[in-house]
Amino acid sequence: MFKVQVRFFLLALIFPLLLNATQLLRNDLLNLKAVDFLNTIGTELKEKTAINTYVIATNEHFPERFNLVEYSKKYEENLSKPYVLFIFAPYALITEKSQAHGRVGIIPSSDKVRDMYDYNAVRDAAVDVVAIKDANTDEDKFNVGILQAYSELADNIAESKGIKLKNTIPNEIGTIVSILRIFIYIGTLIVLWIFIFRPLWVRIKNGKN
Numbered sequence: 787m788f789k790v791q792v793r794f795f796l797l798a799l800i801f802p803l804l805l806n807a808t809q810l811l812r813n814d815l816l817n818l819k820a821v822d823f824l825n826t827i828g829t830e831l832k833e834k835t836a837i838n839t840y841v842i843a844t845n846e847h848f849p850e851r852f853n854l855v856e857y858s859k860k861y862e863e864n865l866s867k868p869y870v871l872f873i874f875a876p877y878a879l880i881t882e883k884s885q886a887h888g889r890v891g892i893i894p895s896s897d898k899v900r901d902m903y904d905y906n907a908v909r910d911a912a913v914d915v916v917a918i919k920d921a922n923t924d925e926d927k928f929n930v931g932i933l934q935a936y937s938e939l940a941d942n943i944a945e946s947k948g949i950k951l952k953n954t955i956p957n958e959i960g961t962i963v964s965i966l967r968i969f970i971y972i973g974t975l976i977v978l979w980i981f982i983f984r985p986l987w988v989r990i991k992n993g994k995n
Contacts, residue, residue: 809838811861814845815874820929824936826953831940834949837899838869839939843932848878854891867895870903872939874912874932876924888916890935903942911938 809828810821828839842861848854854873865871873891880886890909894900912935916927937954944951 809840810843811840811864811871812842812844815843815876815925815928816932817925817929820933823933827937827940827951830951830953831943834951835943835947836868837902837943838866839936839943840865840869840871841932841936842871842873842875843928844873844875845877846875848875848889850879850882852878852889854889855893858891858893865895868899869895870899870939870943872908872932872936874928874935876916876928888913892939902946903939908935908939908942911935 810816810824813821816824824841831837831839840861842858848857854875858871858873861871871891871893873889873893875891876888878887878889880889890912892903892905892908894902912931915931915934916924918927922930934955940951941954944954
């Protein structure tokens, strides 16, 4: 019984330190390995760029059109400028009609900081991972998606300052998705050519209306 109490006591001491070290304002989704990786990326980014990158990984079920900017204000006292706040809310409702869930928020402390990263690239880094249909659990996808997006955000900020980070991860998922999109576009063009444009071209060539 005493050993169990000691373990809980140690966890109670360590867990807040982990949150502070990684600048996690809320963590309902990430495992300890992911937290450690975030800490490594965030620490290097802060040391080299002086930009703080905060994360809220929440399992809250936000309603449709929930204002993430207003939501973030309750964490303002924990934010040190300049910063970017990354919010990952996979259970947030997008629309009642579709019942689709999952929202990402990226909130900078200023327009100057906003110019340091590509919002769409950071958002897609998370969304592309979660959207893949495979045998991985949602929890695994959430961990990978947050890490991938956080890494993309850090790389973007570092690159804006002409700096290369050592501890980020390449966006291989984004590359794969981009390649797949290209193949889809090519396939669509081929179909359009075969069934629409080629018959039309043949008719025009043969002088038929």
